Amino acid sequence: MYGLHHVLSQERCGSQQPADRASIGLTVAPVSAPRISRSHAVIAEQQATQPGPTVAIIGSGPSGCYTAQFLRKELPDAEITIFEALPVPYGLVRYGVAADHQGTKAVAAQFDRMFDRANITFVGNTRIGVDIGFEAITDAFDVVVVATGLPRDRQLSIPSDGGARIIGAGRILRALNGFPDDAALGEEPLEGGLGDDLVVVGHGNVAIDVVRLLTKPAHHLSGSDIHDRALELLRPTPPKSLRIVGRSSADNAKWDLAMLRELCALDNLSVRIDGLDESTQGPVADLLRDTVRGHDGSEANAADKTVVTFHFHTIPAAVRLENARTILDVTNGLGETASLSADAVITAIGFCQGDEGGDEAPAWSGAHVFRVGWLERGGRGNIAENRKHAQMIAKSIAADINSGHLAHRGAGGLATVLSQLHTSTVDFAGWQAIDDAERRAADEHRCRRKITDLREMVNIALAGRTANAGD
């Protein structure tokens, strides 16, 4: 979520100097706390005798972690370190996958095991490009893997009135996943409810996730780790109407059928369709027609329900602000136009690097620098698909090392870098302390209560370290 955009915006806007951020933890850690974490110190010692190549992975989301897993298999002797900007790992598994999809989030068990058993080092609360320069990393490691993802929602490239309410779906999902406000530099926290009438632009899984979380009855969120404060803020009650708008037809919409089925199974929705030809075939068309048929005649109960309308062949043309309402002007394939009036327009049309220059890739590159995951693949692919990509990259790296194409420079690795970092890096034990605290803070309806304050995360992580200082 931090990504390079965060780094650029800090440098341009001069907001909050790095020293302020690095001092999170310094002001509260006792004077006797060790300079670096014990596990990081152990790694530094091991490095002296470590024969293998040194690998730095930037980003601990699924792509970064899978790359580490596969590299460990290919290069048993390598020193592998994963740097993470936040104090907590796992990227979109934690902050992107919807809070009611705990089964999907369970891949984190693999990554926990990896840090615990596979001799892979987690260095959290460490922003490459801010806390330490990228060049320092490329100098110190034989291989650098950039797995920083894409932090921003792609924006509509159509005329939009200033003041029109357009909000990215990724941003909403992050908020519902308890993403720390302090970490979302450049984004003001979402204020107030999204409203009663919403338009979601996009025909993929992210659009369905947002619609489901905004409409799902509260009691069905039991067992999730949804951030209740954000839920209460964004949807004090489910919206009255929700339109899902996209240019695709029913049979080439990008969402998974299973996701659509899950949404249509909610008993508090009244589903409608716009722009579905009689002749359109296929499982999506069948599912929607069946759902609509099932809702016919229940208009008597419409007052309790959210009306969800699927719009196909619908192309956004402009966003206007009119009498405090946000209007999405659309056209269809036949030149007809319409205006959809809403309290907010939510965009679920993909992700990108930053809001300047659209998809400008970060400048981080080099002969021994590799890119993996959404950063490399334009934000395409689910967890399993990115695992395949990570496997491919890991095999490619191992082949280059084994053939001598990539030099094993003996560049020092983690030990070299640790001495340049602030004292509040978070190690795996620190993450485990945060994880433990979140699970214990949960009530009967939640599987965890996420900590949303960066300072609190770091304090919990460091408190465990102090307790072990006497070892």
Add this chain to the structure above:
Amino acid sequence: MTDVKILFGTESGNAELIADDIAETFTNAGVAAEVVAMEDFDVADLPGAGAVIVVTSTYGEGELPATTAPFQEALLAASPDLSQLRFAAFGLGDSTYVTYNNAIGILTKDLSGLGAHQIGEIGRHDAVSGDSFTDVAVAWAKTIVDAL
């Protein structure tokens, strides 16, 4: 006795984690075990393998994962005589889907159809349960190891 091969097919890596847990349970009980990815295993080695464990998740619309599918297809194409093979099966699924844990059922039927003898019940992890992979896998593996 040769190592018990624990064959896994996965897309997210979760089936491999479970395969590792089963292997560890077996090893702790004195049974040598080796975890092998299905894409790295030749079905021609099945008839003489003695005993195997198969672990797979279910994907999409009840389908086999990308690394289980070729194994299953190779199995059906070769149609070896598996009457000397004993096997146990563990599946990962999500009961919010109607096709819950379909893939392990398919694989079990195919192996049995070629004469292999099933040990114990099919183990199942349900993503919805909130149970840890390890807890479910280890409990199941303990019911199997005594029969090996």
